[in-house]
Amino acid sequence: MNKLLSGVRILVTRPEHQADNLSRLIEEQGGIAVRFPTLEIIAKDNALEIKQMLANPDLFQWLIFISANAVNFALKANDGKIACTKSVRFAAVGQSTAQAMRMAGLNVDLVPESGYNSEALLAMPELQQVEGQRFLIVRGEGGREQLATALRSRGAEVNYLEVYRRVIPRIDSSPVVELLAQHSLDIVTVTSAEALQNLKLMLDEKNNKLLSLITLVVVSNRIRCIAADMGFNRIIVTNSPIDTAILETVITCVTGE
Template sequence: MANLKGARILVTRPEHQAGKLSQLITEHGGEAVRFPALAIVEHEDSMGIQQKLANLDKFQWLVFISANAVNFAVKANGGKIRQLSTQRIAAIGSSTAQALQAVGLSVDVMPESSYNSEALLATAQMQHIDGQCFLIVRGMGGREELAEALRSRGAEVDYLEVYKRIIPRMDNSHLLALLATNTLAVVTATSAEVLQNLLVMVGIGARQQLLKIPLVVVSERIRCVAVELGFERIAVTEYPSDTAILETVATLCNRSIEWQN
């Protein structure tokens, strides 16, 4: 992988998830500028979460949307989740699967390529689910496409929301200085909400400078949101992993590409 040659890369992941990407950037000669544009906090209704997790008998499937969904569910439930022999567990991606395995839960289904709801729905196990009951463990206000698709296939779907996303309070002076001097090489973002929050956090005055900087996102869906928000140069990673983000960043820093947006 090419050397980043001192390029400053904006890392917008939540603080507790930014370490690996920041380390990779540093190891490859770049400077990671950490500016979390999203914070993940626990849901206030821990009693309600515990009650639902104590009554899992009606569900044939537990679907965990993210590692955060696993970790906050476990935290709210006193450090563990009971897995029944009649249940199967689905994980959206590898980090979610690893979080499940770390707390002693076995994973029955995980998409092999793209780590999103569409890829999970494409698996063989999700094709014939008429009459089965699903519990989707997620954060507040997540996407509805997965539940809608499962219901269209005859399944019953319920939610367990264990965390919420908020805009963190951050000192933006260093970021504004980098934008003003045009010394930020690439912006990275792993969700549409991060992009929306980031624009709010930099304010109207720096918005146009931010929109001109090359942006790396991890899905076509996020790219479409970025286009609507006004970002001018957007690259999509092959996978949503930190390594794939780094590879795309390195490409932007070491050779010119033809922008399609």
């Protein structure tokens, strides 16, 4: 069987607990997955607040989960369950989040058929007339404000429940530095703006210059713009943030097909 990525070294910057699938897909095609997590996802120290907020979900008309991490950390802090009531509807920003919700036994009442961000969710017909409705957005600490801002502009009341935070991992960067010095790294994959910014912080100026010469595969035009501002020369955007789409884009970069 012809392995399309034979010998190709690909930097995988996903958090450690989320890197297995993409790394496996790369290795199945003969590639070398170089794991270098530039984000670590950890629980916030607010389990009591999470329990209190999720004890009565019917106080809200909508619960929106921003990511699979939002689902998993909310459940972890709330004894593995979230009550489903007829008065509350559950929404997911994208298909990966929806899958995590279904695996947790939650209803998925609304998820964009295409797209995987706040803009796609905001375009759904169900969220056009929301005046007077109450929303709880379950997310990580910080993050984009567009979803809440748009819903508030449509007359909704919006609260946040932050269940995790992102930090820069304390790991040895010397294996990546060595690959950069040898010009042996072929492609870099990045799935969030923060992961990209942390990657830059984890390397010095000399190695960032070397890094900017390597093909960068990202999962959104927003990240592409940030990468361009950071000096990356060749940036390719995937059709979707899922691992199979990232793999397909990497293969296209390598084979030109």
